[in-house]
Structures are given as C-alpha cells and as structure tokens.
Amino acid sequence: MPTKLSRRNFVKLCAGGAAAISLSGYLAPFMKEAVAAGAPPVIWIQGGSCSGCSVSLLNSVHPDIEKVLLEVISLRFHQTVMAAAGSMATEEGLFKTVEENKGNFILVVEGAVPVGADGNYCIIGEKNGEHLKFMDAVKEIGSQAMAILSVGTCSSFGGIPATPPNPTDCKPVSEIVKNVPIINIPGCPPHPDWIVGTIAHVLLYGDLPELDKFGRPTMFFEGIIHDNCQRRQYFDNAIFARNFGDPGCLLELGCKGPIAHCDSTYRLWNNGVNTCIKAGAPCIACTEPEFPGWPIYERIPEMPIAPGITATVDQIGGVLGAAAVVGIAGHLAGNVLTGRIGPKKNQDEKEGDN
C-alpha cells in the first residue's frame, strides 16, 4: 500500500474512470501545462446529492474524461469515481491533500449540506475512528480551500434536499463556509462544460471568473433560455403544444424558459446532440435559486386560500369578479329604489327648480 498517494497513483486507482469532459481541445494543452507547473489540486466531495452532477461530469466528451483526469485536472479525491476506499481514501486522498496544499486547492462540493440533528444525517466517512459528518467536512476543508465550487443546484442554492418541509435542514454551501470565495454552478445536473470550464478558468487564470448576482459564472449563465430557444418561433407565432409530443411552444405545459438563465439551448447536451426543450420537455428552470419551489407543469403556482386549500389566481379573480358584479347589480337596484338615479331623481330636480 502506498504511503503517499501521488496524482499518478490516484489516477491508477481510478479504475474504469473513463468517460469524458467537454473542455475544448484547444484549451487542453494549456491546461496540461498549468497542471504540470503545479496548478492547485482538486478535491471533490459529495453530500446531500444524487451523484447526478458526477455522472454529468463523466459525460464529458471533448476531450474525454480520461484525458481530463490524467492531464487536465489534478483530481485527488472523488468518492464515486476513485477506486480507493476506507481510511486510505479519507486519510491519504482527502486530509493529506488538504494538509499539503493549505489555501492552495480547489474544493468541489456536490450536494446540499444537511445541518439538522447536528449534521448526523450525512456521514461521508471516518476520521480518527469517529464519524466524519459532511457538514464538518465542508466546514473544515472548505475554510482551507483557495476557492469552493458549488456544483449543482443543491450545493449552490439548496435545491431538492432543501425544499420544504426539509426535514434534514439542508443548506447551501454558501451558508456553511463564509471566508472562502464560492462559485455556484447550478443545474440539475450542470452541463459538464460548466464544471470543467469553471475549474479550467480558475486553474489557468488563478482567479475567479466573472460572477452574476447569484454567484454563477456569467460565461455560462448570462442568457435566458427563452431568448435562444429552438422553439421560439412557435412562441412568436402563437403555436402552443397542448400535449407532450406536440409541435409548438411548451409555455402552456409549464415551460420556465422565460425565467431560466443558462446556455444549454446552444451548448447542447450529450456532445451537442440535444437539449431539454428541443427534446420536448418544458424547461424547469433548474439553474435558478428557487428551484424546485414551483409546480413543474404549471405556469404559475396556485394560491393558498385556506389551510390545505389552494386555487388559481384566475379562480380567485373570477369569483371576486362575479361578487363585484353581483354587488354592483345590488347597489344599482338600491340606487333606483331609493331614487338616487332614475325618474325619481329628475322629479326631485324639477321640484327643486320650481
């Protein structure tokens, strides 16, 4: 058993770690140089997540994941990709890397951080014979990192684990670690390009990319889905799909394209094959901080009108409108009966004139 886990050794341990990362081939040689010149290593930890972000990363195609892992990124720890297990993984892979590279490594966090029950809901390993809580790992490792990449909506904004009732009290990484710059790469899952591209930017320039109000790199999250949609012409021509599979704009099926920020409509998934809306699935705005706090297949959520009862705004408005019409009719009748309007009033006026 090796006492010191070098990058080479780690890569050897990555049995079958062959998938791909879609970093442009043009950048790869520069990345190789940067890593050779001692670019910061990358540590990837997973908490309250479904590992979908990791699967998305492994779906990198150009250059493929093998190249990325071998040449582009010095990835020292990744729970689901590496072959090492047990104390070798945590002691050698994780904590030794942290100790050797204090303030000079990139921490990638996948998944929300459950802080309920003192963090006991999520235990990712063992340290000194004790449970290693994910909450403590993020706090301890994160505060020593050069930068934290919150990969996925869960670690960026809370996402699905933090949706009410949220029994495990999941929190985004930004609420756990405050002293380290954090880059949010939301998405459910994020496009492999967003992950590798952001890591590449940090490694190459040693600096954070330009971020928007929610900490997302503007190079990937500047546009609105609706503005670059393949189905936009359907929207402009008012051709709307009523059922799944219909041609037409998916607005009436609950598409959140007009409020979702990302570039997947022209970056396309699976090596540039397709994207959600093009494939006929309405956008669920998975890159937005409030995801998934809205109905996926409805345009806007219903309003609570009583405990346990909801109604659409249209229903409430319609009922109030009907009530207003009834009220107006009643008042009109009252006006006529009391003689405020109608023949009686004219009579009064005549009398007054006389």
Next chain:
Amino acid sequence: MVKQMEERHSIWLRIFHWTNMIAITLLVLTGFYIHAPESFRLFSNMDTPRMLHFAMAYVLVFGVIGRVYYAIVAKDAKNVLFNPIPDIKNLPSMMKYYLFLSDSHPDYGKYNPGQKMMYTGWLVMAICMIITGFILYNPNLFMGLGGSLGGLIAVRVIHYIINWLFVLSVLAHVYLDVSEGIPVLLSMFTGKIPKGFHDSAHTHDKSIGA
C-alpha cells in the same frame, strides 16, 4: 335654462387620466393573452401583444410620472392621496351613504375617502406593476431585485395578482362614476360639471340652502 358650469378636471388631469386608461386597458388585455394565449384568444400571434404590452408599459411609466408630477406641482395631491387619520374617520359616513343607510353625506372635498383609497391604491399598484414588469422584461438586468422579491416565479405571481386587482377595481370605478350621474362621466371629457352638482348630497350645504 342654461346650467352654470364649473371646472372640475384640468386639461392635464384629463390627459393623464385617458392616457393611463388606454395604457392600463391595453396592458390588461395583452397581459391576459401573454399569460394564457390558448384560453384568451384575442390576438393571432405573440409578437403584436408583446410589443403593445412593452410600448404601453412605457406609456404607463410616463403617465404615472406625469400624474405624480402634476399632483405635486398643481397641489392636487391633497385631493387624491389617502390621508389615514381624517379619511378613516370619514369612512363610516361614506359607507352609510353607499349602503343606503343615510341619504346624504358630509362634504369630503373633491373626492370621498373611498375614492382616495382607490386612487392611492392605483398609484401603489402601478408602481408595483412597473417594478415587477421590468424585472420580467429584463431578468438579467434586474436579477438581484427579482431574487430579493422571492424569485421570478413570485414576481410573475405578484404581477398577475395585481393585474386582477386592476380589473376588479376598474369595474367598481366605472360603475360608481357612471351611477353617480352622466355629468360625472362627461366631466372627465369636458372638464366641466354643472355648478353644485355634488352639493345635493351634502348635509351641510343643504342646511346652508335652508
């Protein structure tokens, strides 16, 4: 007999009233189409109502700015703005009049407390509509503002609810004004109203007359 006329609405007030009325009406109609194009089939494409909606949004912005400026410069604000202390005190007598519990009501000035409440409410609603509307119009530019209001879906819901409030309150506004008498409606076009038109329902005026 030629009725003596007195000025009720200045030319500027009438201009702002009708531009805002046109803007709000078109905004509501196009807004319903943009919200539910399949069930509110008023237009045949999405381009026209969207362009109209955005154009009318700017008309409303300038209409609101102009109306507020006019209210300040022409000292019209005290007529229109809801002033909680005296107006809440005046509410019961007004409600009594509208519920036919009394035949007359005191002289409230140009508008009664209910009208002031509605017109001040419209100012608040219009400002909310303008803010939420611009957030939805350009989600990139107003990203932080949209987030602080609870996300763009929440902004959308607020925008849509206030739209319904406009529909309902305009309904009441049109009925109450027309039922008050055709001269009231005409005064918004001509600016003039028969002298003493509003006096018949004022108790203290009656006593003076007696």
